[in-house]
Amino acid sequence: MNYLVLFFMILVFGGVIYLRAFLTRRGVLKVMEVFRQRNALEMSGAKTLQELGLSLPDFLQKITKPKDYKQSALQMLIKRGIILQTGDGRFYLAEERLDPSLNMKP
Numbered sequence: 798m799n800y801l802v803l804f805f806m807i808l809v810f811g812g813v814i815y816l817r818a819f820l821t822r823r824g825v826l827k828v829m830e831v832f833r834q835r836n837a838l839e840m841s842g843a844k845t846l847q848e849l850g851l852s853l854p855d856f857l858q859k860i861t862k863p864k865d866y867k868q869s870a871l872q873m874l875i876k877r878g879i880i881l882q883t884g885d886g887r888f889y890l891a892e893e894r895l896d897p898s899l900n901m902k903p
Contacts, residue, residue: 820864820866821866821869821870821873823866824865824866824867824868824869824870825870825873825874827867827870828851828867828870828871828874828880829874829890829895831849831850831851831867832849832880832888832889832890833890835848835849837849837887837888837889837890838889838890838892839889840881840883840889842889843883843887843888843889844887844888844889845886845887845888846871846888849888851867851868851871853868854868874890875888877894878891878894879891879894879895
C-alpha cells in the first residue's frame with residue numbers, strides 16, 4: 798500500500814513538472830510570435846511592452862485570470878539575451894540568437 802502511494806506521489810510530481818515545462822515552452826513560442834507579428838525583429842523595429850501587448854497585468858487581472866506564462870517566458874528570453882532592450886526601453890527579438898529547437902516559426 799505504501800509503495801502505491803509513493804508511486805502515485807512521484808507520478809503526480811512528474812506530471813506537474815512536465816506541465817509547467819510544457820506551458821513555459823508554449824509561452825516562449827507565443828512571445829516570439831508576438832514579436833514576429835509586430836515586426837520587432839531588429840533594433841529599428843523595436844517596440845515597447847505596451848505596444849506588444851506584453852505589459853504586466855494589474856492586480857485585479859492577476860487574481861481573476863489563470864497564470865499566463867508569457868510573462869515568465871519573456872523574462873527568461875531577456876535573461877538569455879534573445880530579446881534585447883534598446884536604450885529607450887523598447888524591445889526586439891534577436892532571431893540569430895535563438896536555439897535551433899526554438900527557431901521554428903509557429
